[in-house]
Amino acid sequence: MNKSIINQAYHQLLNDLKTSVASAKYNASLHVNKALVSLYHHIGSRILHTQMQERWGTGVIAELSKDLRAAFPEMKGFSPQNLKYMRKFAQAYDQDEIGQQAVDQIPWGHIVVLIYSGLDKIQQRFYIECTIKNGWSRNSLSMQIETNLYERQADAITNFDKQLPPSHAALAQATLKNPYLFDFLSLGDEAHESALEKGLVAHIEKFLLELGEGFAFLGRQYHIQVEEQDFYIDLLFYHIKLRSFIVIELKSGDFKPEYVGKMNFYLSAVDDLLRHSSDNPSIGLILCLSKVGVLAEYTLRDINKPIGLSTYRLTKSLPKKLQTVLPTIEELEAELAKDLDDIEDE
Structure with missing residues (x-):
């Protein structure tokens, strides 16, 4: 034999x-x-x-x-x-x-x-x-x-119910959170998007844990070419259970409607260039530092690609017990001003 x-x-x-x-x-x-x-x-x-x-x-x-x-x-x-x-x-x-x-x-x-x-x-x-x-x-x-x-699970604003089959939409919605917590990066809220990207990739194990089960990391600043023009996706993942590419764009500020148009373009390109016939439609996730609300809902209403919008937090909130004990910024400023006045009087 x-x-x-x-x-x-x-x-x-x-x-x-x-x-x-x-x-x-x-x-x-x-x-x-x-x-x-x-x-x-x-x-x-x-x-x-x-x-x-x-x-x-x-x-x-x-x-x-x-x-x-x-x-x-x-x-x-x-x-x-x-x-x-x-x-x-x-x-x-x-x-x-x-x-x-x-x-x-x-x-x-x-x-x-x-x-x-x-x-x-x-x-x-x-x-x-x-x-x-x-x-x-x-x-x-x-x-x-x-x-x-x-509390954070499935709180993100999405159009999944309109753009994905019901069973797929429910699973996709369940993978999202609001907000995502990136406090392991030790960055302040003023951190630039590139610093945020580098930090998340450097701490990829903790990042994947925060994203949840099923995410496979494919690359940062992932290069795609359309009509001889170069474009770079912030972070690209593949979700094993969803059988979908996940495009993540990071924004170091409030949500702006133009972010959705750019994401829509990326999803069309990924579906055309990377998606296999057995894969489900690619999904976009835009992460902003703050303020994802009614404006985001309006922007998503007539978009034909599945896109989710959520926020992220770079610093851990104080426990509620400490919030009641520690002084606020305003109280500290008032106390400091009082001390300065006392010094000047002397």
């Missing part, structure tokens, strides 16, 4: 076996995780119920922790703090909700983040689904909650 045929058959067999082993490992880990989450919920429920029934204080948790660790020295997870997490988990979710809400498909550490997040059940379900879909670490989940992904 031909040696190349044998090698080909062997590699096919090896790849099939690798897939089977990986699938079995994943299913086993999922089963173990479900069992662990169920156990933790049961422990939390029993503690909660007995504490209420017997009117015990919180001191019983430390005693339980000591005795459980003595009984099961090989097991981790019975610290006083973790037992409190279990009790909180039992307060937050009924037993039948755990499977219905897919809570048992995410690790325990992620569950702890969610139950202490202050989010309602609908919001928690959103983050659970995103964690499962994107494989987020606990830190990634915390970051997405902190940056209000739920």
Whole structure:
């Protein structure tokens, strides 16, 4: 038998076996995780119920922790703090909700983040689904909650419902956010578009995480030629799930209607020069620093290419608690003026 045929058959067999082993490992880990989450919920429920029934204080948790660790020295997870997490988990979710809400498909550490997040059940379900879909670490989940992904999701102004088939439009809309957070760039709001582009490419891993699942980066200042004229797209991506090229244009200021005309041209060129017959129509995303509102809606109304408009933020907002404690710019200026007046009087 031909040696190349044998090698080909062997590699096919090896790849099939690798897939089977990986699938079995994943299913086993999922089963173990479900069992662990169920156990933790049961422990939390029993503690909660007995504490209420017997009117015990919180001191019983430390005693339980000591005795459980003595009984099961090989097991981790019975610290006083973790037992409190279990009790909180039992307060937050009924037993039948755990499977219905897919809570048992995410690790325990992620569950702890969610139950202490202050989010309602609908919001928690959103983050659970995103964690499962994107494989987020606990830190990634915390970051997405902190940056209000739920509120930012699908808030961008688009014409997708008119220019894309319904199922494609819904998926495209779900990929967008408003605003996008680029605070990892350490740039001020006055940053020029070229500096923004360079920063995003230099931090491409964090940029892709902010964009969301499915984006594949193709290039910055991507060159296209039309009638011997050169044009350069700020950022070009391909979205694997949408099966569409995504053209992103960055604007370091307020939205202007002429941005849409330029994007419309780029999308026509990309559809003609790059798009394969099996690809869906290319999609444009214009990111402005601020003010994407009624003017943008009017501009998009009669455009025949799918275009989304959103904003981005370069600096992280202060937490609400700090906003109420720290002085405003106006207060600082007033205090500084007062100090200067005092100095002059002296």
